[in-house]
Amino acid sequence: MDITWDLFVNALLSGLLLGGFYAATAVGITIAFGMLDIANIAHPAFMMLGAFLAYYFNTWLGVDPLIVTLVVMPFAFLLGRCVYKLYYQAFERRSDESLQGLAFFFGVLFIVEVGLLLVFGVDYRFVTAPYIGPSIGMGPISVPMRMVVPLLVGVGLVISVQVFLSRTFMGRAILAVAQDREALRLVGVDPIWIKEIAFGIALATAVAAGALLIIIQPVEPSVGRDFIGRVFAICVLGGMTSLGGTVLASAIVGVAESFTSTFAGPSWAPAVSFGLLIITLAIRPSGIFGR
Amino acid sequence: MRRISRRQSMAMIGPAIVSATVPALAQSAAAPIKIGFGMALTGGLAGGGKAALLTYQIWQEEVNARGGILGRKVELVYYDDQSSPATVPGIYSKLLDVDKVDLIVSGYATVPTAAAMPVVMQRKKLFVSLFALAVNEQFNYPRYFQMQANGPDAKHEFSRGFLEVAASLDPKPQTIALAGTDAEFPHIALEGTRDNLKKYGFKIVYDKTYPPSTIDFIPIMRAIKASNPDLILICSYPPDSSGMIRAAHEVGVTARLFGGGLVGLQFAALKAQLGPLLNNIVCFDYYVPEPTLKFPKIEEFLVRYRAKAVAAGVDPLGLYIPPYAFAEMQVLEQAITAVGSTDDDKLAQHLHKTTFKTVVGDIKFADNGEWAESGMMLVQYQNIAGNDVEQFKQAGKQVIVYPKQFASGAIKSPFDTVKR
Numbered sequence: 001m002d003i004t005w006d007l008f009v010n011a012l013l014s015g016l017l018l019g020g021f022y023a024a025t026a027v028g029i030t031i032a033f034g035m036l037d038i039a040n041i042a043h044p045a046f047m048m049l050g051a052f053l054a055y056y057f058n059t060w061l062g063v064d065p066l067i068v069t070l071v072v073m074p075f076a077f078l079l080g081r082c083v084y085k086l087y088y089q090a091f092e093r094r095s096d097e098s099l100q101g102l103a104f105f106f107g108v109l110f111i112v113e114v115g116l117l118l119v120f121g122v123d124y125r126f127v128t129a130p131y132i133g134p135s136i137g138m139g140p141i142s143v144p145m146r147m148v149v150p151l152l153v154g155v156g157l158v159i160s161v162q163v164f165l166s167r168t169f170m171g172r173a174i175l176a177v178a179q180d181r182e183a184l185r186l187v188g189v190d191p192i193w194i195k196e197i198a199f200g201i202a203l204a205t206a207v208a209a210g211a212l213l214i215i216i217q218p219v220e221p222s223v224g225r226d227f228i229g230r231v232f233a234i235c236v237l238g239g240m241t242s243l244g245g246t247v248l249a250s251a252i253v254g255v256a257e258s259f260t261s262t263f264a265g266p267s268w269a270p271a272v273s274f275g276l277l278i279i280t281l282a283i284r285p286s287g288i289f290g291r
Numbered sequence: 292m293r294r295i296s297r298r299q300s301m302a303m304i305g306p307a308i309v310s311a312t313v314p315a316l317a318q319s320a321a322a323p324i325k326i327g328f329g330m331a332l333t334g335g336l337a338g339g340g341k342a343a344l345l346t347y348q349i350w351q352e353e354v355n356a357r358g359g360i361l362g363r364k365v366e367l368v369y370y371d372d373q374s375s376p377a378t379v380p381g382i383y384s385k386l387l388d389v390d391k392v393d394l395i396v397s398g399y400a401t402v403p404t405a406a407a408m409p410v411v412m413q414r415k416k417l418f419v420s421l422f423a424l425a426v427n428e429q430f431n432y433p434r435y436f437q438m439q440a441n442g443p444d445a446k447h448e449f450s451r452g453f454l455e456v457a458a459s460l461d462p463k464p465q466t467i468a469l470a471g472t473d474a475e476f477p478h479i480a481l482e483g484t485r486d487n488l489k490k491y492g493f494k495i496v497y498d499k500t501y502p503p504s505t506i507d508f509i510p511i512m513r514a515i516k517a518s519n520p521d522l523i524l525i526c527s528y529p530p531d532s533s534g535m536i537r538a539a540h541e542v543g544v545t546a547r548l549f550g551g552g553l554v555g556l557q558f559a560a561l562k563a564q565l566g567p568l569l570n571n572i573v574c575f576d577y578y579v580p581e582p583t584l585k586f587p588k589i590e591e592f593l594v595r596y597r598a599k600a601v602a603a604g605v606d607p608l609g610l611y612i613p614p615y616a617f618a619e620m621q622v623l624e625q626a627i628t629a630v631g632s633t634d635d636d637k638l639a640q641h642l643h644k645t646t647f648k649t650v651v652g653d654i655k656f657a658d659n660g661e662w663a664e665s666g667m668m669l670v671q672y673q674n675i676a677g678n679d680v681e682q683f684k685q686a687g688k689q690v691i692v693y694p695k696q697f698a699s700g701a702i703k704s705p706f707d708t709v710k711r
Contacts, residue, residue, distance in 0.1 A: 004517065007513060007514070007517050010509075010510075010513050011510055011513065014507060014509045014510050014513075015510075017507075018506065018507045021506075113333075114333075117333055120604075121341075121604030121605070122332065122333060122337030122338055122340075122341050122604070122605075123337075123338050123558075123560040123604070123605070123606070124338065124529060124530060124533065124560050124561070124564070125560075126533075126564045133537075133540070133541075135541045135542075135543075142541070142542065142543065144509065144537075144538075144541040146537075146541075147507070147509070216506060216507075217506060217530065217533070217534055217537075218530065218533055218560075218564060220334075220335070220337065220338075220530075221333065222333050222334050222335075222337075222373070222374075223530070226504040226506075257507075257510075258507070258510045259510075261501065261505075261507075261510035261511055261514070262510040262511075262513060262514045263514070265499040265500070265501075266499060266500065266501030266502065266505060266510070266511050267473055267499065267500050267501060267502060269501075269502065269505070270502055270504070
């Protein structure tokens with residue numbers, strides 16, 4: 001195949017659009033795993049929860065999936081706080097978080113998935129919205145709106161979380177608990193409460209990412225499992241605690257997958273993106289922006 | 292003290308033994324016929340798997356209402372294979388070793404069926420599969436039978452209709468792009484396509500597969516478009532069938548013929564979702580409600596199936612897998628009744644030499660377990676308006692364009708995208 005200029009630019013744009021979506025999916029893992037050391041394997045299942053909530057209200061009431069997301073996110077935050085409380089009481093308090101905690105989140109993943117199966121069935125579900133279907137064309141370059149909207153929302157989500165973390169007392173406390181939990185306790189802040197808030201935020205972003213996913217493609221309850229490897233890889237590649245790193249890593253993975261799919265063959269895409277992860281970690285073990 | 296003679300003691304013990312064993316004998320005579328299988332109840336294949344399971348349950352209810360088979364009720368023993376081949380060997384080992392089922396059948400589709408074959412062959416079990424493409428081509432297992440109307444040469448039959456119709460277009464197309472998922476069925480179907488292309492002479496300008504976890508199909512469609520093919524043949528599973536069609540419209544792909552092996556278009560969920568995006572796409576199918584294709588009892592079956600499908604949360608149309616899943620059980624029922632037992636060897640011999648009457652017509656198996664005659668068709672979606680699934684119950688929406696004896700309309704070419 002000849003590498004033409006418009007094919008190159010279209011592939012780059014597709015990759016960046018995909019990267020924007022990946023950033024939205026990975027920001028919650030950056031908070032939970034990168035900052036709080038909680039290996040939340042159930043993160044993709046909560047994405048599916050968000051996707052199906054968007055489907056339900058879109059089908060039942062005709063509400064735009066993005067509006068559903070805005071309404072549902074506070075409830076997801078509360079749910080995240082409850083999940084963390086349970087996790088803390090059962091495992092973290094007894095320092096059993098490593099293996100037992102992992103098993104806990106596997107269990108949560110299956111419970112959420114099976115719950116969605118029982119309620120919604122196994123068929124692929126999709127949403128309808130005015131921006132699903134049309135493309136924006138500029139000469140030989142065209143981008144589908146169903147990829148542009150997740151990019152814009154994903155970037156907005158990451159920026160919002162970054163502003164919260166850097167400009168608010170609670171946000172700085174979350175960054176502090178990631179650095180030194182005991183030091184935070186010494187200045188009079190309860191690190192457990194801070195982690196609870198942070199985990200709630202992580203879950204809220206997962207639910208938002210799910211709504212973006214169902215805009216991009218139809219979903220069924222087990223689709224989330226396809227993302228487990230990717231979201232953790234992006235978090236690690238970005239440097240674990242850095243949201244900027246997460247965004248850059250998402251863009252790298254998205255562009256790598258897009259270029260590989262276009263020019264070399266889609267079968268190679270996962271190998272290239274995970275290969276980049278391995279190379280980056282070999283050169284810089286802490287990740288792109290890790291300390 | 293009077294001694295009890297041996298004869299007297301036998302006279303006392305004998306009835307006790309007999310009365311103890313009669314209930315056991317009576318119970319073993321009424322023991323159910325257990326049919327075991329793994330089935331995709333979750334995962335990407337679940338749309339078809341759950342419809343198949345519902346169909347088996349409908350058949351089970353009807354058979355048991357008639358008194359069962361050979362006076363024995365039928366019991367279904369099944370586990371969710373999660374659309375993953377990794378779970379399948381363990382499931383079938385459990386079915387045979389722990390659940391002690393009498394017979395086993397496959398789950399839905401090629402991937403889980405292929406994964407079960409080593410266990411099946413090791414245990415020398417009869418194995419009837421459901422919609423598994425050319426699985427027995429490598430194994431040549433004599434007790435394997437397939438419930439999908441692919442004909443004896445399944446691997447090549449899949450693309451034959453598409454290529455025959457393409458070759459009939461005027462002017463004759465020159466180039467073809469091939470794409471498919473990295474999975475068993477697409478691999479086999481594309482292999483058969485490449486063999487077939489030697490006869491038809493189309494030049495392959497794009498030939499790549501993609502991982503099942505692909506989210507964004509735009510780069511793939513762009514690359515296909517850049518290769519400028521006259522024909523585009525895709526072999527895919529439901530999530531990627533939807534993704535590829537959407538991407539084709541978004542990228543602005545045109546081709547003289549587009550489609551081929553898109554699994555998923557046969558299900559109501561994708562028909563409703565894609566609606567007019569399906570127009571002029573061609574795809575394989577086995578039964579569509581066209582006036583040129585009539586199976587005697589199929590409409591009755593569809594009424595019974597549809598009455599339960601909505602409540603069960605499965606495909607409400609039931610045009611694709613359910614009729615064949617029901618036929619599969621009809622074949623087993625007729626074979627067990629004729630043979631008088633569940634002996635795998637006797638049943639296999641009977642299946643090889645018998646023509647069965649089912650809701651999808653007469654079925655006769657070839658030596659390799661595939662159907663002796665192909666019932667595969669190529670249909671083209673035409674005049675689809677809106678996303679209402681009810682329109683697909685009418686004639687004229689899924690027009691049969693191949694083979695000629697069932698053709699219900701002319702092919703429309705080219706496939707062009709909906710510009711939005």
